[in-house]
Amino acid sequence: MDATTQAFVTEIVSRRIAENWLYWLLFLAASFLAAFAGAYIKRRAENLATRDDFEELKRQLAQNTRVTEEIKAEIGHAEWKAREANSLRRIKVEELVRYVLEEQERTNSYFRESIVGKASEMNTSSADAACSIASLYFPNLRIPVYAFAQQVYVMVQDAAGIQYDVSMAISQGRLDDYRMHTEQAKLKFSDHCQALATLRAEVETVARAEMDALLYVER
Known part of the structure; x- marks a missing residue:
């Protein structure tokens, strides 16, 4: 271009x-x-x-916050239920031991009164209550508590028989029979008391283990 x-x-x-x-x-x-x-x-x-x-x-x-709060609430409720259950079981252990001690004292007293022919009517309500608690709450205590209660029933039955024999000897003026029955009753009473004390100690040992386990869980 x-x-x-x-x-x-x-x-x-x-x-x-x-x-x-x-x-x-x-x-x-x-x-x-x-x-x-x-x-x-x-x-x-x-x-x-x-x-x-x-x-x-x-x-x-x-x-997520709502779910977390729900989980915390469920855990808190479960912990509360566990604490309440442990508290109830601790109370029941204490009741059971108290019933056993009451029954031991009452049975021994009844037997002593039977020896002299002055025993009043006897009931075994404390032993029955201890058996109920063991059956409902403490499987480990069933055997020792039942054994203790059985010993109570045997002592009450023997004491009733002794009281009858002693009372009849007194009412009929048979002094030699009275002395014989009372001496035999004292020997039986000694054996029964020792057996009952041993069984009570076994109940206390297992009950103490149950209480220690409950206190350990609460800690």
């Missing part, structure tokens, strides 16, 4: 651009706005996505 032609083309292009400057200005403005709008929309979408994620996170956190 020669210099004349090149100059001609350059003049045409320059004149066209000059004549359409408004078009180019609008074109540049539109391009800027499009770029700005694109960036804004992208940022807006990111913000919306972030807000949705945050709301979902809050929902999950609230749900």
Whole structure:
């Protein structure tokens, strides 16, 4: 292309651009706005996505908190029930030992009174109560408590027989028979007392082990 032609083309292009400057200005403005709008929309979408994620996170956190509180409440209730159960069992151990001691004292007293023919009516309510507690709460105590109660029943039966023999000897004035019955009763009483004391000690040993186990669980 020669210099004349090149100059001609350059003049045409320059004149066209000059004549359409408004078009180019609008074109540049539109391009800027499009770029700005694109960036804004992208940022807006990111913000919306972030807000949705945050709301979902809050929902999950609230749900986890609720589940955690429910679990804590269930654990607390279970611990409370366990403590109440242990407390009840501790009370029952103490009651059982008290019943055994009461029955031992009452049975020995009844036997002594029977020897001289002055015994009143005897009941074994404390031994029966101890057997009930052992049966309901303490399987390990059933055998020693039942053995103790059986010894009580044997002593009461023997004492009733002794009281009858002694009373008959006194009422009929048979002094020799009275002396014989009382001497035999004293020997029986000694054997029975020793057996009853041994069985009571066995009950106390097992009861003490039960109490120690309960106290260890509470700690």
